[in-house]
Amino acid sequence: MFNHILIPVDLVHQEQLARLKESARLLIDGAGSITLLYVDPITVHKEALMTQLGEDQYAEHQREAEAQLQSLSESLQLENVAMNVVTREGSAHDQILEYASEISADAILMMASRPGLTDYFIGSTAERVVRHADCSVFVIR
Numbered sequence: 856m857f858n859h860i861l862i863p864v865d866l867v868h869q870e871q872l873a874r875l876k877e878s879a880r881l882l883i884d885g886a887g888s889i890t891l892l893y894v895d896p897i898t899v900h901k902e903a904l905m906t907q908l909g910e911d912q913y914a915e916h917q918r919e920a921e922a923q924l925q926s927l928s929e930s931l932q933l934e935n936v937a938m939n940v941v942t943r944e945g946s947a948h949d950q951i952l953e954y955a956s957e958i959s960a961d962a963i964l965m966m967a968s969r970p971g972l973t974d975y976f977i978g979s980t981a982e983r984v985v986r987h988a989d990c991s992v993f994v995i996r
Contacts, residue, residue, distance in 0.1 A: 857961040857967075857991070858887040862931070863951045864966075866893065866923045871966050874995050878964055883994065888937035890958060893924050894950040895942060896963050948983035955990060962991040 862875065879889060887995055918960060920942070928940050934967045943950040948952055967981035 857882050858884045858945065859958065859961050860887065860889050861892055861951070861955045861958065861963045862889055863892045863894065863947070863963070863980075866920060866927070868966065868968060869927070871932060871995055872927075872991070874963065875966060876933070878935055878993060878995055879931065882962060882964060883933065883936055886935055888904055889931070889933070890939040890941055890954075890960070891924065892930070892954055893920065893942045894920065894947040895920060895944050902938075903915060909924055912921040935978075946989075947980045951980070951984050952987055955988060960970055960990050960992060964993045964995070968996045972980060987989065 860879060874938075884890065895917075897913075903965065910957055924940050924942070928938050941954065943954060951963065951965075954960075963984060965981055965984065967979060980992050985994065
């Protein structure tokens with residue numbers, strides 16, 4: 856079906872990894888590729904956090920995130936499918952949309968949680984991606 860799927864991941868919420876892997880397996884074309892995209896939320900407020908955390912703690916945060924991403928990519932690996940891992944900084948929905956465009960993704964496959972009260976006023980990341988993406992978007996709830 857799709858040759859290049861972008862999967863934005865949230866390292867905090869990994870409850871539905873089995874569903875995510877099965878969905879990717881159903882959507883990917885035989886020898887396609889998957890890119891896992893992690894947008895680090897801590898970097899939005901990097902300068903303020905650096906004064907509170909210090910460079911050592913920030914570097915440790917980055918190392919932990921990279922280790923989690925590597926483990927995640929191994930657990931989502933599909934046979935005969937290339938797996939890429941990318942980390943970006945900034946606002947999640949902006950980075951997802953921008954990177955999907957940069958790599959000419961055929962589809963975006965992402966997880967979403969149940970909407971909370973604030974989501975009804977400002978919208979969730981998944982909602983913003985669905986609304987503005989130039990490719991197909993599949994949301995797992």
